[in-house]
Structure formats: C-alpha cells, structure tokens
Amino acid sequence: MKKLFLIIGLASLTLTFTSCERDITSLNEDPKHPTEVPSGVLFASAEHALLDQVLSANVNRNITRFFTQQWSETTYTDETNYDMVTRPIPRNHYNRMMASASATINSPGVLSALRDARRFLDSEGVDAVTKNNNIAMIELVNVYAWANLVDTYGDIPYFGALKATAENPGSAEIPYDDAKAIYLDLIKRIDAAVAMINTTGSGYSNDLIYKGDMSKWKKMGNSLKFRMAVTLADSDPALAKTYAEAAYTAGLFTDKLDNFGLQTFPSGLLSNPVYQDVIQSGRNDFVPSDILVDFMNTTSDPRRATWFTQVAGAYVGGVYGDQNVFSSYSHFTNVISGENAQGFLLDFSEIQFLRTEAAARGFSVGDTAANLYSAAIKASMAEYNINDATATAFIAANPYNAVNWKKSIGEQAWVAMFNKGFQAWNFARRLDFPVFQNPGGSVVESVPVRMRYSDQEYLLNAKNVNAAASKIGGDKVSTKLFWDKF
Secondary structure, three states: OOOOOOOOOHHHHHHHOOOOOOOOOOOOOEOOEOOOOOHHHHHHHHHHHHHHHHHOOOOOOOOHHHHOOOEEEOOOOOOOOOOOOOOOHHHHHHHHHHOOOOOOOOOOOHHHHHHHHHHHHOOOOOOHHHHHHHHHHHHHHHHHHHHHHHHHHOOEOOOOOOOOOOOOOOOOOOOOEOHHHHHHHHHHHHHHHHHHOOOOOEOOOOOOOOOOEHHHHHHHHHHHHHHHHHHOOOOOHHHHHHHHHHHHHHOOOOOHHHOEEEOOOOOHHHOOHHHHHHOOOOOOOEEEEHHHHHHHHHOOOOHHHHHEOOEOOEOOOEOOOOOOOHHHOOOEOHHHHOOOOOEEEEOHHHHHHHHHHHHHOOOOOOOOHHHHHHHHHHHHHHHOOOOHHHHHHHHHHOOOOOOOHHHHHHHHHHHHOOOOHHHHHHHHHHHOOOOOOOOOOOOOOOOOOOOOOOOOHHHHOHHHHHHHHHHHOOOOOOOOOOOOOO
16 A cells, blocks of 8 residues: 655644535545555544534534534524525535545545544554554544434434545445444443543554543543433433443543633634634624523523623624624624634533532432533633632522422533534433524424435435334434433
C-alpha cells in the first residue's frame, strides 16, 4: 500500500476543509493506490467533525434546537415548522455522522474517519500502552456517534455498516439493525474500551478535547455509559439500573473541566460552530424563543442575563414558528454565540440531571433525587459563572417536586441544556416535559420525536430502509424510539 505520511498540526489540518460547511474529513482516495494518513490526524478530524455537526446551528444540518423549541427564526420559518425536505436535514446529518453505508459514495463522515484511523493505527508501531489508549479513544467516539444516530433515527445499519473500503467498496445495500440491540452492543463496547485504558500512559497527542489525558477519557466513557443507561430506563428498568449503578461506581464527571467538548473554541475555521452560523454568516436569522424566555421569566432565572440581551429592559423571545423582526427581540450574548465560546457534547451538568433522574427512578447513585436536583441546577449555574448564593435562592423559589419529578427534572434540564440541542431533545422525549405544541404552520404531524430516514437511503438502500420503516411503525417524526415509551 502506498503510504503518505502527513506531518501536520491542528492549523494545517484545517486546510483540508473543502466546503462552505467546513467538512474537514474529505480525503480523496484512488481505489488503485489507497492513501494512508496518520491515525491521529484522522482521529482529530473525526472529533472536530463531531463537534461541528452536533453543535451546529446550520439549518441545513441540525435543527434540534427547534425540536425543543428553544430558538425561533426571523427570515424564514420553514425549520421551526419542521420542513426537513426542502433542506434535506436527515440526509445531511446521517452522512456527516456516518458517511454513506458504502465507500462507493464519496460521503466521508465521523464514523468513516474513525474506521480508517483504527485500520491505520495497526501499522504505526506505537507501544502497547499507547496503542490500547488510542484504540479506546477511537472506540468511545465511535460509540458516541453511533448512539447519536440511534437516538435520532431508531433502527439503522450498524453491524454490517462501514465495512467497505476504497479497496473493497462492497454494496450500498446494508440491512438495518434493531435499535435496542445496537444500544446494548454499544454499552459492551464502552466497557471494553474503558478496560483498555491505562491512565499512567497517554493517548493521541492530536486529541482536540482531552489532549490524550486518559483519566479524562475514562470518565467520559463511564459518563457516556451512564447517559445511555438512563436513556434505557423506561424500556428496560432492571438493565438500566444495573448499567447506571456500574457506571456511577466506576466514576463519572465531577466538574466542568471533565466535559466532553471544548472549554474554549479557537479562532478561525475551528471557531465555535454557533458563531460561524449565527455571527460570521452575517445574517440575523435566529433569536431565543418566547417559549423558553417566557418560562425563564416566570422563574426569574438568573441565566437570562448571561445568555440574552434585553429589549427595553426586558427579556423578550421571538414567537415560535412565526417570522420575527430581529431588532424587536432579545439576542444571544457572546457566551452563546461568541467566536471562542464553549461547546460540549456531554457535560457535568447533564450528568448531574441524569443522576437526579436515576435517583428518582430508585437507582443507587450516591444521593437523593432532591439533593441531586439542587446539585444539578447549581452545576448549570456554575457553568455560566453564576454564584452559589444566587443559585441557592433560585432553587428555593423553584423546589423539587417528588410527586411530579418528571416535570421538575424535565423542565429544569431543558433550560440547563439550552444551546445543547441533542441533549435537550433526549431529556424532553424521555421525561415528556416540557409539553410542546406543534406550531400552526407545521408541515409534519407532531413535534418531532425522531428524524425521518435519509432520502438517499430510499434510492441506494430501498429494500432495507422500507423494511426498517415498517418495523418501527412508519418513517414518521411521530414514531417513538424504542426507549421513548410514554
């Protein structure tokens, strides 16, 4: 095999961006003369592609902030009314996360880059400890991306997917696998990856998130397992309890510095995706929604001043689903849309809310639901530098309701997960709070609880995608995922 060893750092890695949407994983391959790239470069590109896609506010690729009705639009209203056909959002998300099911289609993504990183690692001659740590890092990002796809679509091609390479393209027709079976396999992969980690050694120096710090990666693996375990709670309570308690015992995130993501995005092409889509674009397309802002106004939430500007001395959200005049409503502050603002895919405040939910369900996770509810809100407040006294006063005015714990946790987690679209969507679907109303101009049957399958699959993999749609109850946004039981 022809090998091309690229000695590049993060700055030169950005030169591989080829599209206006910053796709950094595009690698042109000649099937007759495959190119081998250092696995650390591919790993870093997969990390950035994951951050870029999951945190993006680009309406061509990610409208989960509208699934949870926390943002409103000004210029257009298609996306707040869930038009995902005019802009092929399901296709774009699927391709950026996984790439096409076969290498016959040039659609590189997070998982295809990780696949190649794992292949190329075997020939790099690193010591056993470092190699195992690198494998564990690749696996944990793999699991995160696969779980995101299951949480988005339900059944997907998994066990037979991404087997193809440039040398052996294979078929684009890949069977779909049962979502729960995928979930359980992913949890096994987390356990295997965490077991490989040696915290006395390090991982990839290219690592954008933890810089190869394996103690951080170990916590990330346990925390990801905990998230997935709690997600299973309604569909398989006993198994969820077992997995959640094991993950808690093994060690979860303990503060914001453990978060899986970037505490501060660098400038330039690697800047905060929200900045690129909201500010750098030169457009004024988004404002916070009245649904979120009105709720925060009723609770006198101190995070308003950190997240939003005021209009005539008040916090005012744009009407959800309608066209709004940009100048008439509150805007996002630099904390949300600044070039160097933070961006997290899994974080301490989310884990604290998940612990609260786990305790409310009777899991043994170190404290009572009431105490963890307070700790979770304080974690969110601290994430945005709001002092403990202010957070304590807020909790006293908005106490935990043990009788209606899903409402208490669901609403406060929804606020805390502001600007974390996929995270907020998971809480809202599982806990059924807040209760969203389908806007009057909606083009679908309900507020989405899943995303439809990619339209490309109906062209390239028609037999299998049609069978999958039939199995799950129809390829509709109202078809609930296996774990969304109520």
